[in-house]
Amino acid sequence: MTPKTRQDASSSLATPSFQIDRVVSELRTLRLRSLEDRQRRDRPPKLPSRKILVGIADGLRAVLFPNRLGLPDLTDESVDYYVGHMLDVTLRDLLVQVRRELRFVSGLEATSNAGIADREQAAAIIRAFAKRLPHVRSLLESDIQAAYEGDPAARSIDEVLVCYPGITAITHYRLAHELHCLGAPLIARMISEIAHSATGIEIHPGAKIGGSFFIDHGTGVVIGETAIIGEHVRLYQAVTLGAKRFPVDEHGALVKGNLRHPIVEDDVVIYAGATILGRITIGRGSTIGGNVWLTRSVPPGSNVSQAQTRNEVFDQGAGI
Amino acid sequence: MTPKTRQDASSSLATPSFQIDRVVSELRTLRLRSLEDRQRRDRPPKLPSRKILVGIADGLRAVLFPNRLGLPDLTDESVDYYVGHMLDVTLRDLLVQVRRELRFVSGLEATSNAGIADREQAAAIIRAFAKRLPHVRSLLESDIQAAYEGDPAARSIDEVLVCYPGITAITHYRLAHELHCLGAPLIARMISEIAHSATGIEIHPGAKIGGSFFIDHGTGVVIGETAIIGEHVRLYQAVTLGAKRFPVDEHGALVKGNLRHPIVEDDVVIYAGATILGRITIGRGSTIGGNVWLTRSVPPGSNVSQAQTRNEVFDQGAGI
Amino acid sequence: MTPKTRQDASSSLATPSFQIDRVVSELRTLRLRSLEDRQRRDRPPKLPSRKILVGIADGLRAVLFPNRLGLPDLTDESVDYYVGHMLDVTLRDLLVQVRRELRFVSGLEATSNAGIADREQAAAIIRAFAKRLPHVRSLLESDIQAAYEGDPAARSIDEVLVCYPGITAITHYRLAHELHCLGAPLIARMISEIAHSATGIEIHPGAKIGGSFFIDHGTGVVIGETAIIGEHVRLYQAVTLGAKRFPVDEHGALVKGNLRHPIVEDDVVIYAGATILGRITIGRGSTIGGNVWLTRSVPPGSNVSQAQTRNEVFDQGAGI
Amino acid sequence: MTPKTRQDASSSLATPSFQIDRVVSELRTLRLRSLEDRQRRDRPPKLPSRKILVGIADGLRAVLFPNRLGLPDLTDESVDYYVGHMLDVTLRDLLVQVRRELRFVSGLEATSNAGIADREQAAAIIRAFAKRLPHVRSLLESDIQAAYEGDPAARSIDEVLVCYPGITAITHYRLAHELHCLGAPLIARMISEIAHSATGIEIHPGAKIGGSFFIDHGTGVVIGETAIIGEHVRLYQAVTLGAKRFPVDEHGALVKGNLRHPIVEDDVVIYAGATILGRITIGRGSTIGGNVWLTRSVPPGSNVSQAQTRNEVFDQGAGI
Amino acid sequence: MTPKTRQDASSSLATPSFQIDRVVSELRTLRLRSLEDRQRRDRPPKLPSRKILVGIADGLRAVLFPNRLGLPDLTDESVDYYVGHMLDVTLRDLLVQVRRELRFVSGLEATSNAGIADREQAAAIIRAFAKRLPHVRSLLESDIQAAYEGDPAARSIDEVLVCYPGITAITHYRLAHELHCLGAPLIARMISEIAHSATGIEIHPGAKIGGSFFIDHGTGVVIGETAIIGEHVRLYQAVTLGAKRFPVDEHGALVKGNLRHPIVEDDVVIYAGATILGRITIGRGSTIGGNVWLTRSVPPGSNVSQAQTRNEVFDQGAGI
Amino acid sequence: MTPKTRQDASSSLATPSFQIDRVVSELRTLRLRSLEDRQRRDRPPKLPSRKILVGIADGLRAVLFPNRLGLPDLTDESVDYYVGHMLDVTLRDLLVQVRRELRFVSGLEATSNAGIADREQAAAIIRAFAKRLPHVRSLLESDIQAAYEGDPAARSIDEVLVCYPGITAITHYRLAHELHCLGAPLIARMISEIAHSATGIEIHPGAKIGGSFFIDHGTGVVIGETAIIGEHVRLYQAVTLGAKRFPVDEHGALVKGNLRHPIVEDDVVIYAGATILGRITIGRGSTIGGNVWLTRSVPPGSNVSQAQTRNEVFDQGAGI
Secondary structure, three states: OOHHHHHHHHOOOOOOOOOHHHHHHHHHHHHHHHHHHOOOOOOOOOOOOHHHHHHHHHHHHHHHOHHHHOOOOOOOOOHHHHHHHHHHHHHHHHHHHHHHHHHHHHOOOOOOOHHHHHHHHHHHHHHHHHHHHHHHHHHHHHHHHHHHHHOOOOOOHHHHHHHOHHHHHHHHHHHHHHHHHHOOHHHHHHHHHHHHHHHOOEEOOOOEEOOOOEEOOOOOOEEOOOOEEOOOOEEOOOOEEEOOOOOEOOOOOEOOOOOOOOEEOOOOEEOOOOEEEOOOEEOOOOEEOOOOEEOOOEOOOOEEEOOOHHHOEEOOOOOO | OOHHHHHHHHHOOOOOOOOHHHHHHHHHHHHHHHHHHOOOOOOOOOOOOHHHHHHHHHHHHHHHOHHHHOOOOOOOOOHHHHHHHHHHHHHHHHHHHHHHHHHHHHOOOOOOOHHHHHHHHHHHHHHHHHHHHHHHHHHHHHHHHHHHHHOOOOOOHHHHHHHOHHHHHHHHHHHHHHHHHHOOHHHHHHHHHHHHHHHOOEEOOOOEEOOOOEEOOOOOOEEOOOOEEOOOOEEOOOOEEEOOOOOEOOOOOEOOOOOOOOEEOOOOEEOOOOEEEOOOEEOOOOEEOOOOEEOOOEOOOOEEEOOOHHHOEEOOOOOO | OOHHHHHHHHOOOOOOOOOHHHHHHHHHHHHHHHHHHOOOOOOOOOOOOHHHHHHHHHHHHHHHOHHHHOOOOOOOOOHHHHHHHHHHHHHHHHHHHHHHHHHHHHOOOOOOOHHHHHHHHHHHHHHHHHHHHHHHHHHHHHHHHHHHHHOOOOOOHHHHHHHOHHHHHHHHHHHHHHHHHHOOHHHHHHHHHHHHHHHOOEEOOOOEEOOOOEEOOOOOOEEOOOOEEOOOOEEOOOOEEEOOOOOEOOOOOEOOOOOOOOEEOOOOEEOOOOEEEOOOEEOOOOEEOOOOEEOOOEOOOOEEEOOOHHHOEEOOOOOO | OOHHHHHHHHHOOOOOOOOHHHHHHHHHHHHHHHHHHOOOOOOOOOOOOHHHHHHHHHHHHHHHOHHHHOOOOOOOOOHHHHHHHHHHHHHHHHHHHHHHHHHHHHOOOOOOOHHHHHHHHHHHHHHHHHHHHHHHHHHHHHHHHHHHHHOOOOOOHHHHHHHOHHHHHHHHHHHHHHHHHHOOHHHHHHHHHHHHHHHOOEEOOOOEEOOOOEEOOOOOOEEOOOOEEOOOOEEOOOOEEEOOOOOEOOOOOEOOOOOOOOEEOOOOEEOOOOEEEOOOEEOOOOEEOOOOEEOOOEOOOOEEEOOOHHHOEEOOOOOO | OOHHHHHHHHHOOOOOOOOHHHHHHHHHHHHHHHHHHOOOOOOOOOOOOHHHHHHHHHHHHHHHOHHHHOOOOOOOOOHHHHHHHHHHHHHHHHHHHHHHHHHHHHOOOOOOOHHHHHHHHHHHHHHHHHHHHHHHHHHHHHHHHHHHHHOOOOOOHHHHHHHOHHHHHHHHHHHHHHHHHHOOHHHHHHHHHHHHHHHOOEEOOOOEEOOOOEEOOOOOOEEOOOOEEOOOOEEOOOOEEEOOOOOEOOOOOEOOOOOOOOEEOOOOEEOOOOEEEOOOEEOOOOEEOOOOEEOOOEOOOOEEEOOOHHHOEEOOOOOO | OOHHHHHHHHHOOOOOOOOHHHHHHHHHHHHHHHHHHOOOOOOOOOOOOHHHHHHHHHHHHHHHOHHHHOOOOOOOOOHHHHHHHHHHHHHHHHHHHHHHHHHHHHOOOOOOOHHHHHHHHHHHHHHHHHHHHHHHHHHHHHHHHHHHHHOOOOOOHHHHHHHOHHHHHHHHHHHHHHHHHHOOHHHHHHHHHHHHHHHOOEEOOOOEEOOOOEEOOOOOOEEOOOOEEOOOOEEOOOOEEEOOOOOEOOOOOEOOOOOOOOEEOOOOEEOOOOEEEOOOEEOOOOEEOOOOEEOOOEOOOOEEEOOOHHHOEEOOOOOO
């Protein structure tokens, strides 16, 4: 790697030199400085892998709905073998990822004695997670039923399961929520973002959402970390359940983790584009119209809509 | 699989047990109950495969634009062999999926005599679909031309074809629409959702859309099942052509399939974020401004815009 | 391929004929006509490949952040080998794509003498691009820091890098912007669209964006070709920095390339759904509220918000 | 595809023409003539797929030895799910291949009523085959034990299973032999040839071979269709158990299927390179030396060796 | 990459250092010395890729026998599209490899003007090769027929094509032989070695072999570069048609390329293990027995066999 | 999994039941019994993976010859990055496999404290192995040179490296031999068998072989565990360097590990099919003729050949 050799080569027609050595060296300097800034000089921590989590999420969906989202040719005598095998493989993959998260958070390395401790802790998380899967499936059945009942274009329960992006987003959310509560919030967030990328629907895994939940169309929906949603709630595309403002502490840094997103009670419908901000409560059975901007609580049975006539200005015949 | 063995194993350090047996058993119980509820106890029907439909959609796009979306090195003497071969492979894959949909709808199994009937019916659908492909290509050429003419950032026709998410969404829609009309609405919906996931643009395959159609940027666009769109219509991101309300029958169930989405006549432009709801008509040559909320018909040549000044409140210098 | 053979086959039960010959022939006619219309009769030009660009973008992200986005097991002694090797492979792949773009634009073929010219030109672009990578990494570090400081839900710098769609979109943008400036605007656009598809965030590679830029949630964000954004700017989902209108020349054709998108100065925050159109300036330190529609400049320190009370109409108890 | 277009292209520098049309046409003529010669004009029959059979053979080996040849991380609670799932998938793949063989032999097509008949027949073969798998595993355990005991270089039972080409060949043979006996001789032969390619050992699936069989090194071993081998027989590389001559009928055509290969009784050892031809019997407990050429029966306890001294000619000091 | 950093890391428990730097440096020294020894210091030449040639050989076999070795579901209307497309793709891949060989031999680089010359030369080779494919198919049909007629275990023509390693080896040979004669001997050799690895049969592509050639079992067969084989010749496993000795020139270096392998006339049968060495002639219609060692010519109709009785020594009852 | 359900299903036309439950249960019984017999009841040990070792062997060959067996487009500035990166990845993969072997041999599990011990031991093996790689490359260069000089058909050094199966086998052997000596004999054996399967050449990794070693053609060559081969030795196909007999101890069990294979001194040539058995010495510079059977030592300069005339029996004109 003497500079001599490189310059010779770069003058040749045949093989253009890109001066890789220099770029590698500059990137190393930046990387080391960045690690130092974050006191990570010695051991850059290993993070969970998004690619593997994509496979894990697919595996869990196949476990929950083997005939629809798993293999197409399963028979009565084979379906349980498939479910058991997929469960085993997927949980073991998840175990590896959870250990990565635990170590990342603790800053400890795999080879020390702590390595055995995080193994035990991760195994406990996985075991508890596995136990929750039947509960997750029950909730998802109620969601699918809600979608079928709530969309005039839906022809069958099965179509809803395989076609509706809202169902994909809710499935990822329900799995991620369990992991969030059991102590793997980073993996939970990553699983949630996988669905966000595929559907345009972002549900923070920390949100609490009751059964029979339906999101139609869905692109642009954002549901924040501390939002609470009751049962039989329906949302349309581009609805935001967000925070109104972010309080800062005396040093000007954000206060993290306070309750800052809306509570939506049972049987509420929120139409497309509505923006609901802050720790307010939308009372049971309310309807929030499209594009409404709402920052204070409304009592049960409210019907909030944008004043339609005012924002249509007719200027017939003219170009824009 | 005696419980004994399992408990022994779970007490070992080496191999954490996840109590798979119990989860498998609980999931089976839920699955059987769900099948019973839907009178599907004996034979869970096989659905079309989203993964295979992704490949089919790619194959059809390659057939329509072999030099741009197929292989990069095709020559004059080889391009027709490529098109013919891709067409053959793709149509046969599609045949299998259409048969799955037909059987799923009819509830009949593949092995009975009906299996031969659905084969004939599926083959007829595929044959009719193949015949429509040149028509689809003609329409898409007009769409691409419209995009090129409508976007100042577009530098060439080819760039539009390979870069613009709107073109991807319209291509999937035009293919899906043919399948929807020919009797494969579930596959049509699944193909449409594949584009929705990739582009954030949702066009129901039941909608009727004329030539020279252009969607710019596109994220968040929703076009409903019974919408009708004329020629030379242009849409921007986050435009909704939706239903205003969903009528229910005397039992409170949704009435499915009624005409509930807008009619947009020729030469209409609808700017970003506009929401147009119900079976209303936007007259030929109209312009609908950004963020407008519109629920009644407007005559040809209308120019509807949000009253801009009103919703800007200046509060100079203050924090939010 | 005599018609005889084909008809015989189509009457057989076993192998349904799809009349491929006819479809192939009609598609060829359309294709030739389309090439003629665009004076491309002889040699349909070869375009860069989106699929390969996906791999190149991943490779460049791995080069910039090898421990987080590259291989998980890199050690101190191996990381530079990895970076150097990935850089070499990725730049050579990019070289091939840039040559395709140069030839596509010039209309010249690879085998002529011009082929060597475009090779030199492409190599110069790649060399200059490689030199910019450390700068790109520096900017991205400031963006990641801004995200961490701006989102109360963010727990660590690393989580931001692997989880946040805004960071993905900005990374693709920053790489694409360099290529745009160096003379490969088509490839730049394609890389930008790859991020658009994954995140719902569309940033035109021509835009100029300063450091410490943060987009939260992000779905539906559109940033136009001539937009200029300062340092420490924060955007939320569905914000549009667009053009107000498109001037046409005397023949009615769009004037391409004029300055038509907003200038956003340092330390501006723009909340979800705000639409900012035209070559206006948002003064330093301003805050633009959610859903605001803004088409004229505002001075530094402005605080623009939608008049909230007016568009909430309470109609308690009634159906929508 | 007019000749005009092609010739133009071939004169261009850019895209060399290979006159594909002419080659395709000549190959079609040959293909049709060949089909006619074999009275297969209308429907070229579909054969089992070697590639899929490779996967099936791997799947069956994993079913038989899940911890060694299946997944490395199976636990007590998961191994049966894995075995059951692999068995299901593999048997269903095999079912498809067996149906292909049955139809190929009968000359009938899948869509006729006979299609259902072959389905029943194939399912019966698979069911019977599955029932034999535990028996096959028992035999293979005896073979592995024999290898361990017979080779001074073998350090453990597990090493024998994963390292020894002889075990690979015998495993394929034992699976293929069951299929041969149950009515799928073509698939059996193909599975046998897969092992032949990997090991250089050719065992015809029609041969009958007792337990505790060991082939060391193995390259070049050939065991013919009607050979019979007892228990505890050991073979070294390049041993042939072949036919002496092939009788022809009155038309000069080979008589197919007669008994023409050796019978090797229990406890026989045959050293490298020995050639044993014809329907002769090697009596129990005999030893056949290396390179021996044997065409007549030998009684139990025989010890046959090549006369060594005679074929060594010393010519010290001279070049060859 | 300072030594400091490395030693620190190697003392850590977590990440074992392998002293990669030192190994890389030593290997570089060896590589440069080796290149210098061969006057290749500046530009190590690029060789054809074995992996790509595997795909090319498979593609050519599919072109020759599309229904058997190509796709299983081809119909009358699709088979020619498949053949034409595969031919196009495969020939273009082969073109790239042939150019590599031409440049490797000439020592010239791709970018110089000579690059265009080798492109023309390679295209001429491919064109001539394509023209020969129908002839190759005709020869292979005669080979398959010979195998069917010569093996009592063969049940059908199709079984021979998909099962017999001899046919695989001869197919690769016949394709390689054409390339050898047309000026691509290195690629020819590599294709031949691919079959050698899969079948244990080594046929040098320079050998000349007439139609209706059959090799049964085949493992260990070696046919040398200058061998000439007539029509209707049959060989069994482990037959060698080799050179007797290698003449050296006055400097002691091997004389390359002289005629040194046997001529085998029509209708000869050579049984397993026979070794035939030197430029001798086996006269028409002769039979050479198993294990025979032959170094002089035999007249037509000869019947040469090993004296069997002499090399069997019976020593009944004794251990070896 | 009640028997009821299964029988119902098996009587249905649609989904043939294969009685998987029964097969799974019988296989479990066999598996448990087998584990008990070998006192492995609790923890079936994990073995190295052949599939991963295939990749490791390819990686090591690429490290040794990056321009020929690695990437085709490496430049002067990139080759060391490639070598360093491949080395890192390959050695870390190998580390995992070596740990598996160490644990398998010791019977200890990964999670215990011993897990850290085996990690240290494995790392020491890998470090020592890495250090030997330049030495291995030097030896291989001498082997390649010997092949080039010894085969009149070889046209270039590079052709020898990419074409000759003998070189493949020797490369695997030389790598495996280092691992064998460093304490990973099982992995060594598996790497050796990978080459055996690809080339038909079996070299036990325990054998000691000097530089400038050449095997021509090679199919059927067997070189035993305790063989010693000098420098400049040449072997042809089907040569065996084997053991004459296997001594047994007083219990009739094989004595393992004694010196039982030949010593071949420098400059010896052994022609095809020669069988050399037992701890004998072939003196320096000797030539052993084809098919010779040799079981006693010969002095330096010997020339041993089969008496040719005796085993050719002419029986002109008669059929066999």
